[in-house]
Amino acid sequence: MWILSYQQLLDVEQFTASQQSTTLSQLMERAGRACFEVLLRNIQPGCRVHVFCGSGNNGGDGLVVARHLLENEVPCFVYLNADRTHCSDLFEEQLSLIQMDFPKFIMKWEDFTSEITNSCDILVDALLGAGCTGPLRSGLQEIIFLMNQSQGIKVSLDLPSGLSVDAHMSVEGIFKAEYTLVLGAWKRNLLHPEYAEYCGTLIFVPIGLEFPEGLRSIYGCTVDTESVRSIYRSRSNFSHKGDYGKSFLIGGSLSMCGALLLAVRASLRSGSGYTYAVGPDECRVVLQTAAPEAIFLDKDDFEADQVHQVFGIGPGMGTGAESLALLRHLLQNSCFPVVLDADALNLIGQNRELMELIPPMSILTPHPKEFDRLFGLHASSFARLDTALQIAKKNKIIVVVKGHRTQIVCPDGNIYYNLSGNAALAKAGSGDVLTGVITSLMAQNYDPIQAAVLGVWIHGRSAELVSLTKGIESVVASDIIEGLCLVYSELNAL
Structure with a gap:
C-alpha cells in the first residue's frame, strides 16, 4: 500500500467518493464507525471514554465514534473547543x-480538569489527525498537555495530534498515544523511530478507500501480508533440488564461526536447493556438525573459482587483509548480484573504492551504525533514508536500511517499508539470519528486489511468531531460523 502525502490523502478521499457514488460525509461515517468497532471490541464493561475533538474533519471522526459509543450505552464524554469559529462543514x-x-x-475542553484526568479510563484523541500542518496553537498545547497527564489508555485517530503526515516536526507538545488507529492509508511519520514513542502500537483500520490507477508516492509503500502474497511462489510437486538454485554463504573466522553458521542455516530453512558454506578451515568442523545439509568449501580453495552464482558475503569474515582480498576478488568476478552484510560492509567502509566494484542490483543490508560507517554520520532516520536513496540510484544497488520498519531502498526510486518484526530482532546474529534468507531467495530465482522485500518480511514475521511462545526478550537468532518453517506454512496457506 502506498504511503501518501497530505495532498494525496485528500485526493484519494475525493476519488473514493466519486468512484463509489458516495459523499465525504458518508466516508466520515464509515471511518468513525470502523474506529468505534475497534474500540468496542477492546473496552471493558464500565469503562468511561473521553473523546477530545478539534473543529476539523478529525474532530468529525471523533464525534462519529462518540455517537456510536453512546448509542451502545458506553459511558462517553465529548470535549470540544469553545471557540468554534473555524469549523469544517463535516x-x-x-x-x-x-x-x-x-x-x-x-462539554468544553476547559471542563477536562486534573481531577477528571485521574479518573478517566480511555482518552480518544481526535483533535487534529492528518490536519496538523504547523505549530500548535496555545489552546491545543494546553489540552494536549493535560491529556498526556492522564493515567487512562490513550488512543489517537489516524495520527497523534501535533504530528504531521509528512513534515518534520518538533516532538514537543505531541499527544503521546498508546494506540494509533491508522485510517485507510499509511502516513510516513508513523513509520520512523523519531516519532514511534508518540504513536504507540499502530492498528491499521480499513475504511474502503480506492486508489487511482497509476498512483505513486515519493514516500514509497508498505510491505504486508497482502503484498508478499503477490511475490511468494509455491512449489510444484514435480520440482527437484536443481530447480531451487545454489546459495553460497561466505564468511566466518576463528572467533566468528557462529555468524556464518546462522546465515547457512537460514539459507537451508529458506528453500535453496543447495547451500554452500565458504569459510576458513577452522570453521569446518563446526559447520559440518551443526549444518550437515550444507556443503563446506574452504575459502582458500574457493577463491579462484569464478563460476558460482549467488553470494551472501560478510557474516563473521573479519576485516583483515585476507578478507579484504577475498571480498575484492568476489566483487570483481561475480557475474550476478551479491548480498553484502556485516564485515563485508565494514571492509567497504574502510576501502571506499570497493563501492565501484559492487555488481548492479546487489543488496546491502546495513544496520544504522554500519550505514553511518559506510556513508557518514546522519542526524535522523530521514537523513539516512535520503542518503540510501541517492546511493541506490547512483550505484544501481538495493540498500536495506535495517531497523524497526526496515526500509528497502531501490535504484528505481521505490522505497518499501516493512511492517513485520518486533524487538526480538534486536539481538546479535539476527542480521546474519537475514543475509541467509535473502541469499537463499535470490538463489531460487527471485529477482533482487523481490528477494529483499520478501526476505525482510519473512525474517520479521518469524520473530513475531516465535515471540508468541518464547517471549521477546528470550528469542535468539537461532530461534528466528527455527521460526521460518512457521512463516512458510503461513505463506503456503494463503
Missing part, C-alpha cells in the same frame, strides 16, 4: 447529529 454536520440525541454529554 464537523458541523456530525456535531448537529450528536447534539440532537446526546446534548448532556458534550
